[in-house]
Amino acid sequence: MKHEDFILQELGKATLTSPLNENKHSRPKFGFVTEKDRIMYDTSLAHFEKCRKNGQVPISFEKAGPRENIYFQPARTKVGIVTCGGLCPGLNNVIRSLVMSLHYRYGVKNIVGFQYGYEGLSPDSKHEVLELTPQSVSQIHHIGGTILGSSRGQQDVSKMVNTLEMLNINILFCIGGDGTLRGAHAIHEEITRRKLKIAVAGIPKTIDNDINLIDKSFGFETAFSIANDIIRNAHNEAFGAYNGIALVKLMGRDSGFIAAYAALSIQEVNFVLVPEVPFRLEGEGGLIDALRQRLERRHHALVVVAEGAGQEFFEGEEMMKDKSGNILKKDIGLYLKDKISEAFSKEGFHHSIRYIDPSYIIRSATAYADDSKFCSLLAQNAVHAAMAGKTDFVVGHWNNEFTLLPIPVTVSKRKKIDINGELWWNVLEATGQPNMQ
Secondary structure, eight states: OGGGGGOOSSSSSSEEEOOGGGOOGOOOOOOOOTTEEEEESSHHHHHHHHHHHTTTOOEEEEOOSOSSSSSGGGOOOHHHHEEEEEEEHHHHHHHHHHHIIIIIHHHOOOEEEEEGGGGGGGGGOOOEEEEOHHHHTTTGSSSSSSTTTOOOOOHHHHHHHHHHHHHOOOOEEEEEEEHHHHHHHHHHHHHTTTTTTOOOEEBBBOOTTTTTOOOOOOOOHHHHHHHHHHHHHHHHHHHTTTTEEEEEEEESSSSHHHHHHHHHOOOOSSEETTTTTTTOOOSTTTTHHHHHHHHHHEEEEEEEEEETTTTGGTTSSSOOBBBTTOOOOOOOOHHHHHHHHHHHHHHHHEEEEEOOOOOOHHHTTTOHHHHHHHHHHHHHHHHHHHHHTSSSSSEEEETTEEEEEEEHHHHHHOOOOOOOOOHHHHHHHHOOOOOOO
């Protein structure tokens, strides 16, 4: 990574006075930020001294926040909002906050929502475009999912930009994960090729918390908090039976953050299996052997597995893909349940196993309080940046500060658990699980 990779693109010079400057109702003036306000990527003293010694510019993110001057004239600005990918707690909170911030803080009255993801931007789908007003979104944060609907799959970028042109859209907010952000960048590139003045803003949505260079994404905290309650009940199921096993599968296609955080929050999990750490199933020191030893000692066990863990057991099988081109993971939860039951039954080892998959319940839930607040602040900071003419950016969070990042650097790789880092060490300490690699 280089310092230059983190410089944002702009549509032009922001010359209009922000409505936030008007100091309505005698409120204190906002603390406006500029491009010179930046958040350090590595805040350690050792890294700072190294950069100073080598004459390097430390990698940093542009600080998010309101600008004293804006690019778009609010009364003439039309905004589009789209939600893509799987459901996630907080989607409606983000939509609501975007509309409220645009309408009440900037005076933007013309806001529309595209239905069912990027499909809604394609004229081929014939999905109706929805008008979004403070009245129509006032209560949506009380329900899960997204009022705009969502979908996966690639659409014709040229046709989508045609729609933006035809509807005179000035700003497009794309709410979604890695694939959505890649799509947003492709839309930006087509906009640039046509020399249009349309800002593209990304708000990162991933329940797996796996977006690069962003320490927390919305929906994640709600997800592992709900998983905490489910794991607690699963533990009761396991404890209530002789040699009882509760096997809980949680979200986490390529990164095991939900499984790790949920296990740390409940401190009752005995085995955590994540995509980042391969494990052996059979043989001395494998999962089945370790599980047997646990049952012989305590007569109950709780296993949490992320959906993307153990995919090495399916090597050689045909792998399917979803409409976005993502490999569909094989069901590791059912696989483990069957293999554990088969091995113990063959040995005549008495056991009782319960398999629980709460994924669809979790992802469609409403956002918890702190997550709801986080959603609102992400949306507000996205509005500030877009109104100032920033484009091809993602609003993020780093070192307890809201940040702005160019989309390309954000999607350059997926964030994963560092198996040599503090988080995984804490998981191993909490579970006491042996090395099963």
